[in-house]
Amino acid sequence: MKQLAKLEQKLPAALKKAGVPQIAALVLLAVSVFGIGGAKLAGYYSSTMAGFNSGKYSITADLDQRVSAAANVVTVAKKIAGVDQALLTAAEDAVNALGEPLGPADTCAANETLDAAVEALYDAALPLADDTQKDLLSEQHSEFMSRGTILRNSSYNEQAEQFNKDRNAFPASLIGALWGVDEAEYFA
Numbered sequence: 001m002k003q004l005a006k007l008e009q010k011l012p013a014a015l016k017k018a019g020v021p022q023i024a025a026l027v028l029l030a031v032s033v034f035g036i037g038g039a040k041l042a043g044y045y046s047s048t049m050a051g052f053n054s055g056k057y058s059i060t061a062d063l064d065q066r067v068s069a070a071a072n073v074v075t076v077a078k079k080i081a082g083v084d085q086a087l088l089t090a091a092e093d094a095v096n097a098l099g100e101p102l103g104p105a106d107t108c109a110a111n112e113t114l115d116a117a118v119e120a121l122y123d124a125a126l127p128l129a130d131d132t133q134k135d136l137l138s139e140q141h142s143e144f145m146s147r148g149t150i151l152r153n154s155s156y157n158e159q160a161e162q163f164n165k166d167r168n169a170f171p172a173s174l175i176g177a178l179w180g181v182d183e184a185e186y187f188a
Contacts, residue, residue, distance in 0.1 A: 048160055067114070070140075073091070082128045083125045084124055091114075103185050
């Protein structure tokens, strides 16, 4: 206790006034909650979004493989006589639309358009194809469908939902507003 008393005597006069230590403690608390909390919330957002846009198990990685398989279906279908040009164009346009960087919701909508276009093209091309073309179409269509299943079963939306619940709770909602950390967009 004597050592604390000696330290207190060495404090500047401004810090010896009543209320100054309490104000300093409040400032320190605010800095830790809003500063450190904001950095943690921003990191949490980044790790949530990584499930969508980075890594070999992300939605973007699986979608890239799905788009590649769709492009291969289009390439094979172009070589089959009698395939409706409108179906080819629709599938090509859907493939190209996913070449642009999009957010999760827009990517999901473009993926649904791609799904419908490739299914229509596959259904029209398969009966017109020779055996070799049927094998190629079936192989690429199988890969396309498999990647679609993986995308539907992705845990990204659950992660985004948990982040949004946490982000919308107090004080994270206030911290998020101050730091510009928005809700995670759903792949839906």
